Amino acid sequence: MTGIRVIEWREPPLLGRAERLNSLMKPGYVPFYIRARRWLISALERGERFDIVHQPVPVAMRYPSPAAKLGLPLIIGPVGGGLSTPAGFAADEASSPWFMKLRHLDRMRLRWDPLLRASFQSADCVLGIASYVREQLAGVPLQRFEVMSETGLDGIPAPIDRSARPNPVKLIYVGRLVRTKGARDIIRSMNLIRDLPVELDIVGEGPERSECERLIAELHLGDRVRLHGWRRKEELPELYRKADIFVFPSYREPGGNVALEAMAFSLPLIVVDRGGPGSAVSSGCAIKLQVTTPDALAIDIAAAIRKLTVDQDLRNRMGAAAYAHVGQTALWSAKLDRMDAIYADLINASQRAGAL
Incomplete structure (x- = not known):
């Protein structure tokens, strides 16, 4: 592929040692957020132009976007998670690691964390991995919401006929x-x-x-x-x-x-x-x-x-x-076509707004 520039920063040492804790909390996201936001602001001050910003990860809805409120068309997602355990099953999960209980803070943060709320409110489009995500974000005014799974299939095999299958x-x-x-x-x-x-x-x-x-x-x-x-x-x-x-x-x-x-x-x-x-x-x-x-x-x-x-x-x-x-x-080809259409919608809307 040509015309691609990759900017990356190393994760601070020691942060990824505890795999499950790191997967849930992503402590390396804080320095990433600071570095990425500074880089974007500096690039804009240098006169660089960006048609659109798309932040596809992390999937969990607990991380503010470093591109929020920078005047650029912004897509966040697909995001998801935050599902609670049904009350009837809570006793079965009593042995879960202590840090897994931190996920209960997600809804509180969506309600009170100004950086997190600003990210979703200012995004021109939020992609949710499933329809339940809209309910999770019900307390945040969104400009546009689309359902799009974070996964897909490159292709599918030929259909299988099981009509003559014997028992069992x-x-x-x-x-x-x-x-x-x-x-x-x-x-x-x-x-x-x-x-x-x-x-x-x-x-x-x-x-x-x-x-x-x-x-x-x-x-x-x-x-x-x-x-x-x-x-x-x-x-x-x-x-x-x-x-x-x-x-x-x-x-x-x-x-x-x-x-x-x-x-x-x-x-x-x-x-x-x-x-x-x-x-x-x-x-x-x-x-x-x-x-x-x-x-x-x-x-x-x-x-x-x-x-x-x-x-x-x-x-x-x-x-x-x-x-x-x-x-x-679920085919990636159809998802990419849909993503291209969303990009075009947001870029055209931004250009129309800039021409006014």
């Missing part, structure tokens, strides 16, 4: 094994549908693995539930192809990338209607569940699995609808 019906979960993603709720649901010819493959690794293993043993589900652990990206397509239904009841999932992957393999989905997955799918390709308590969620997952297991025609229709939906909404 194979369920698949793909994701980290952490409480919020709901793997243990799927396992508990399997205990409620022992009369059905279904098997569950759980692909992923994480701190919830021991709890999943305990539940599988306690409920005597070892012949119907398999823990595959972490798998390389190259191994996932074959696992998706062998599956019949994708089950991902994450109740605090900001984005929807895993749902996009499943839809690309013509899989009907069972997701929680909250956060990214609920926004990434349509009712034609997914059963969307409400979430209140762990017991209720396990019962609802079981009912959704039963509905899709006993009705193969419904599974086939929803799988085809999932494939069509992801092709229309």
Whole structure:
């Protein structure tokens, strides 16, 4: 690529040592903000011209933009996160690291932090990774808001015909094994549908693995539930192809990338209607569940699995609808075209305003 200039600054030493803490709080963002803002102001004073500023990261809505209120058309996002834990699940997350509780400050900062509020208020366009982001920013007057996922697909494989598949019906979960993603709720649901010819493959690794293993043993589900652990990206397509239904009841999932992957393999989905997955799918390709308590969620997952297991025609229709939906909404080529249109709108509006 030509015509590109990259300006970068090294992260101060020691700030990235604690990976999870650094991922959540990003202490290196403070020096970045100061340096980037100074550089932009200096560049403008030197007479440099910028048609537009786009700040795509960090995704979390807790970082002010160094380009805010500099008189330049500004796009922030895609941003997301800030979802709270449903009250009925709070007890299950009591063992989370102390610093994870700092995310509860996000809403307070969106209400009171002048730098953060000014960033979103002054932005010419805010991109949200899912529709729930608009609700998260309801207390901030926005000039323009668009929904655009932070992830996409370069391409999708050929559609998969599962109409002649024999039993058992194979369920698949793909994701980290952490409480919020709901793997243990799927396992508990399997205990409620022992009369059905279904098997569950759980692909992923994480701190919830021991709890999943305990539940599988306690409920005597070892012949119907398999823990595959972490798998390389190259191994996932074959696992998706062998599956019949994708089950991902994450109740605090900001984005929807895993749902996009499943839809690309013509899989009907069972997701929680909250956060990214609920926004990434349509009712034609997914059963969307409400979430209140762990017991209720396990019962609802079981009912959704039963509905899709006993009705193969419904599974086939929803799988085809999932494939069509992801092709229309998730390809990078379409997203780039849409981004170009947003750039053009904002640049033209800025030029018209400057001509007045």
